[in-house]
Amino acid sequence: ITGLIWENKTDIADDLHAAEQLFTWYSFVDNGGFAGHFNAGSSACNLASGNCNTQAFVDAANAQGLCGFFDWRLPSHDELLSLVHFGKLQPPLIESEYFPHMGTTAPDSALWYWTYMPNVDGVNESGSQSSWALDFDTGVDNFINKSTQARIKLVRAGR
Numbered sequence: 001i002t003g004l005i006w007e008n009k010t011d012i013a014d015d016l017h018a019a020e021q022l023f024t025w026y027s028f029v030d031n032g033g034f035a036g037h038f039n040a041g042s043s044a045c046n047l048a049s050g051n052c053n054t055q056a057f058v059d060a061a062n063a064q065g066l067c068g069f070f071d072w073r074l075p076s077h078d079e080l081l082s083l084v085h086f087g088k089l090q091p092p093l094i095e096s097e098y099f100p101h102m103g104t105t106a107p108d109s110a111l112w113y114w115t116y117m118p119n120v121d122g123v124n125e126s127g128s129q130s131s132w133a134l135d136f137d138t139g140v141d142n143f144i145n146k147s148t149q150a151r152i153k154l155v156r157a158g159r
Helices: 054-064 077-081
Strands: 004-006 112-124 127-135 141-145 155-157
Antiparallel strands (some): 112 127
């Protein structure tokens, strides 16, 4: 409907697109005055660099040429929100037939996915400290601190 093409996650632990990987928010540009957290040497993801952040993951997927394309990016708030299936009674709140691997959650935890959009709330002298994210466990959207570890679902424009 939207004309967007979405990355699909896998349940293969050592795959670049494994659903269980977590990343802090980090971006060189359009970051609200604060790039975020580089998260160097983290074991939360399987990137060869060990830098488990959004920019490093986008760069790795584009270097790989996922599905033959090199223009993958984080989604906007509205783009990611377009995937939420508000009619489902059990999480994850997404059409599981098309997106079978979204990651697992422990009881009383969330299934946060990052957007590229920093948030103006939480701004201090160092810039925006938070970015918008969406929880596919509850369908809630909120801004969370850029140092929080969350998941990524990449997107690219269709035609």
